[in-house]
Amino acid sequence: MGLVFPATDYSVAIEIGPLVIKWYGIAYVVGLIAGWQYVRRLAGTRRIVLNVEVVDDVLLWIVLGVILGGRLGYVLFYQFDYFTQDPIRIFYVWNGGMSFHGGLIGVALAIALFARRREIRILSVTDAVAPAFPFGLMLGRLANFINGELYGRPTDVPWAIVFPGGGDVPRHPSQLYEAALEGVFLFALMLWLAHVGNAHRRVGLLSGTFLVGYAFARVVCESFRQPDAHIGFLWSGITMGQMLSVPLAAVGFWLIVHAKRSE
Secondary structure, three states, X not given: OOEEOOOOOOOEEEEEOOEEEEHHHHHHHHHXXXXXXXXXXXXXXXXXXXXXXXXXXXXXXXXXXXXHHHHHHHHHHOOHHHHHHOHHHHHOHHHOOOOXXXXXXXXXXXHHHHHHHHOOOHHHHHHHHHHHHHHHHHHHHHHHHHHOOOOEOEOOOOOOEEOHHHOOOOEOOHHHHHHHHHHHHHHHHHHHHHHOOOHXXXXXXXXXXXXXXXXXXXXXXXXXXXXXXXXXXXXXXXXHHHHHHHHHHHHHHHHHHHHHHOO
């Protein structure tokens, strides 16, 4: 039968009158603040080429890139027809709907504009912020689990969970798989590269490793995750998340190879 997920709506963390704060929003805020502080520490210990002042300045650009890119990515990649019928809903971000791939594109564009204005090498900035991303991803996936959303495919494994939105069928808790791979594993890898592997001496290595690591984790976890009902499988069992991860892996491998050649 599997474990039964509580039917109560746990998506709201704090509700005081008209003020409603959801766990997903808290995950975004805590992830950004914690990531910012960690990157500041890397800058202070000279494990990245940027100084603390530049790290502080780039934070606002990253926040805008995450929010705007994440939302527009979700609109374009996942529910384009739905939002074109009622475009005003694009701005209803409190109803959920963010795409990591879109957020990553948004951050990349924001960093490119920031680096151009400050006359800093783009990869120096992406290398600086890349180690912080896995922590935010972990918090986001945990929030997905608390919300009982983005659950996995039917299974009979002992740790399967019956989610309220997934019918009476036990399913993989794929949100936890993603939190472990995209978050804990990838953060540990980036931590080792930044503090032990002297990655700051190879421009592009941290950025490339993050892209490849995330793409690998996403492709693996998508094999257990239930595809979005309005999209389903694209072809031959491939999901949208897996397809979008392929170009990330390609760019990541290119950056890693380029970083090794530039030693």
